[in-house]
Amino acid sequence: MRGISIQAIYVLWLRELKTFFRARSRIIGNVAQPFFFLAVLGVGFRSSMRFTIPEMEGLDYLQFLIPGLVGMTLLFSSMFAGLSVLWDRQFGFLREIMVAPVSRLSLVLGRIAGGMTTTILQALSILLVAHLFGFRLKGPLEFLLSVILMIIIGVGFVGMGVAFASKMEDMHGFQIVMNFIIMPIFFLSGALFPLQGLPSWLGFLTYINPLTYGVDALRGIMLDVSHFPLIVDFAVLISFSLSMLIIGAYLFSRCEV
Amino acid sequence: MQAIEINNLTREFNGLKAVDDISFFVKEGEIFGMLGPNGAGKTTTIRILSTTLRATRGEAKVWGYDVSRKPDDVRRTIGIVFQDQALDDRLTAEENLDFHARLYGMKKSLRKERIKQVLNLVELWDKRNTLVKYYSGGMCRRLEIARGLMHYPRVLFLDEPTLGLDAQTRHRIWEHIKLLNKREKIAILLTTHYMDEADTLCDRVGIIDKGKMLIIDKPQNLKNRVGKDIISMRVSSSKKMVKLVSNFEWISSVRIYNELLYLVVTRADKRIPFLVTLAQENALKVHRIDLRRPTLEDVFLHFTGRTIREEEGSSRQRISAKIRSWRRK
Ligand SMILES: Nc1ncnc2c1ncn2[C@@H]1O[C@H](COP(=O)(O)OP(=O)(O)O)[C@@H](O)[C@H]1O
Ligand SMILES: [Mg+2]
Numbered sequence: 001m002r003g004i005s006i007q008a009i010y011v012l013w014l015r016e017l018k019t020f021f022r023a024r025s026r027i028i029g030n031v032a033q034p035f036f037f038l039a040v041l042g043v044g045f046r047s048s049m050r051f052t053i054p055e056m057e058g059l060d061y062l063q064f065l066i067p068g069l070v071g072m073t074l075l076f077s078s079m080f081a082g083l084s085v086l087w088d089r090q091f092g093f094l095r096e097i098m099v100a101p102v103s104r105l106s107l108v109l110g111r112i113a114g115g116m117t118t119t120i121l122q123a124l125s126i127l128l129v130a131h132l133f134g135f136r137l138k139g140p141l142e143f144l145l146s147v148i149l150m151i152i153i154g155v156g157f158v159g160m161g162v163a164f165a166s167k168m169e170d171m172h173g174f175q176i177v178m179n180f181i182i183m184p185i186f187f188l189s190g191a192l193f194p195l196q197g198l199p200s201w202l203g204f205l206t207y208i209n210p211l212t213y214g215v216d217a218l219r220g221i222m223l224d225v226s227h228f229p230l231i232v233d234f235a236v237l238i239s240f241s242l243s244m245l246i247i248g249a250y251l252f253s254r255c256e257v
Numbered sequence: 258m259q260a261i262e263i264n265n266l267t268r269e270f271n272g273l274k275a276v277d278d279i280s281f282f283v284k285e286g287e288i289f290g291m292l293g294p295n296g297a298g299k300t301t302t303i304r305i306l307s308t309t310l311r312a313t314r315g316e317a318k319v320w321g322y323d324v325s326r327k328p329d330d331v332r333r334t335i336g337i338v339f340q341d342q343a344l345d346d347r348l349t350a351e352e353n354l355d356f357h358a359r360l361y362g363m364k365k366s367l368r369k370e371r372i373k374q375v376l377n378l379v380e381l382w383d384k385r386n387t388l389v390k391y392y393s394g395g396m397c398r399r400l401e402i403a404r405g406l407m408h409y410p411r412v413l414f415l416d417e418p419t420l421g422l423d424a425q426t427r428h429r430i431w432e433h434i435k436l437l438n439k440r441e442k443i444a445i446l447l448t449t450h451y452m453d454e455a456d457t458l459c460d461r462v463g464i465i466d467k468g469k470m471l472i473i474d475k476p477q478n479l480k481n482r483v484g485k486d487i488i489s490m491r492v493s494s495s496k497k498m499v500k501l502v503s504n505f506e507w508i509s510s511v512r513i514y515n516e517l518l519y520l521v522v523t524r525a526d527k528r529i530p531f532l533v534t535l536a537q538e539n540a541l542k543v544h545r546i547d548l549r550r551p552t553l554e555d556v557f558l559h560f561t562g563r564t565i566r567e568e569e570g571s572s573r574q575r576i577s578a579k580i581r582s583w584r585r586k
Binding site: 005007008010011014015018019022023091092093094095096097098099100101102256257 | 307308309310329332333337339341342343344345346347348352356357359360361362404
């Protein structure tokens with residue numbers, strides 16, 4: 001059961017995609033949420049908010065918000081995809097997967113590949129919605145860089161979801177992760193507000209939050225404004241993703257069904 | 258070589274011996290049943306044999322492969338139907354099988370052919386494109402059995418294959434199990450707490466209770482061990498009849514209960530005509546005479562001193578059922 005089975009990864013990926021497109025309510029929910037944020041927060045604050053920070057002068061709040069909401073979608077849908085191990089456990093299907101003559105590493109990689117794909121599809125649909133609000137990327141290079149960034153962020157949070165799900169016995173854990181992990185990561189990421197001039201305690205919490213660097217890099221690529229140099233963002237995100245991949249795979253390989 | 262061979266297998270959970278020094282074997286092509294109440298250690302044994310749980314002590318081999326040293330070979334060799342449902346109900350029956358086949362590395366042409374074969378075997382071919390969430394409990398079970406057979410396993414584990422199903426569905430599943438055992442020439446280890454299931458399906462039965470395997474034999478031999486047949490008769494005077502039969506050495510006990518006379522005898526089939534004649538010769542009227550052969554229920558009682566309790570599924574199953582119905586909404 002060592003080694004990687006491409007066919008196993010492929011079939012897990014395929015299952016994730018099939019079930020994703022069949023769960024209409026989930027897709028609608030995941031896209032509707034950022035849409036409302038965009039419509040209410042973005043449009044609501046747009047007229048009254050002016051950035052006083054010099055490098056952001058003249059930036060529209062709606063524009064500022066869009067990369068944050070892409071980050072939000074990446075966070076929520078990839079964590080959900082990782083945590084879906086819990087559903088499989090609850091419905092018994094995890095046993096079917098775990099008893100197959102396939103390495104646990106292949107199983108984790110398959111799940112991450114599937115979760116990352118559906119996550120990116122949802123993030124792209126946010127960009128499509130943003131398009132309706134007049135948001136434009138500069139060119140194909142920016143688009144490509146954004147997608148690469150989405151992959152890195154997606155992998156990290158799917159891995160994190162798998163890691164949590166491997167340590168939890170039932171579905172009750174889901175609410176806990178939702179309230180005590182996902183929500184704080186979202187609100188403390190700078191998705192909704194700029195990082196400049198935060199009080200030090202808040203600044204500290206945002207600095208240890210991986211999504212902060214994800215949102216910052218997205219802003220850097222999409223809007224040309226970033227708090228950290230892009231190279232720092234990428235370095236942090238790549239290390240975060242790799243560690244989550246390793247931790248997720250390790251914990252999953254040791255979990256009992 | 259045996260299909261399964263277990264020697265002094267023990268598994269402890271925090272000091273509790275869920276499986277306690279069990280040894281048995283299953284022959285090629287045989288249907289072997291583990292019969293025991295809830296918590297006896299049946300599922301734990303299957304989990305060790307399917308390499309998803311380590312044994313604390315002892316040795317287990319499946320198709321010659323040691324479960325702890327050659328788990329990969331064991332996994333390729335076995336098919337398994339878990340106690341709790343393990344289907345993805347958002348996929349169709351065919352997709353569930355296709356998923357399984359790919360996970361087991363089957364080639365496309367073989368996959369297609371085999372899916373048709375196993376679905377026909379359990380009579381679900383017509384329903385192959387239906388989402389599993391619209392399947393009944395019995396259909397799900399049959400689909401799981403079909404899936405267990407997909408990759409041509411040599412040994413099939415069935416953990417409580419008819420738990421919670423109605424009588425008609427159970428009989429249908431028994432027919433499928435008999436058929437596949439014959440057609441696929443596959444060894445089957447099944448667990449159950451239903452006496453009738455063990456009796457109709459199994460070539461040999463092992464009675465397991467509190468982690469210990471108490472006895473293993475053919476169902477008929479087990480019943481013969483408990484021994485004797487029981488004749489119950491209603492005659493015009495039970496007391497007179499008792500006197501008449503008191504001297505025969507083939508009667509081991511006589512009891513009157515509810516006006517009925519119970520005789521524990523050997524070879525009851527031969528004794529009935531004799532008893533009827535005897536009564537008539539002594540001017541007693543025989544209103545009714547009945548013969549009961551021992552069942553596995555009696556066997557279980559004999560070896561454990563208890564009757565087997567039939568509890569409604571595990572709590573985990575109830576929770577799953579609840580969530581499943583919730584997700585369907
Ligand atoms: N993972 C576990 N942790 C602790 N105890 C367990 C675990 N699995 C089973 N047991 C215990 O082991 C015993 C045997 O369980 P099991 O093999 O499921 O019985 P059966 O399948 O015959 O109903 C029970 O007392 C059960 O509570
Ligand atoms: Mg059990």
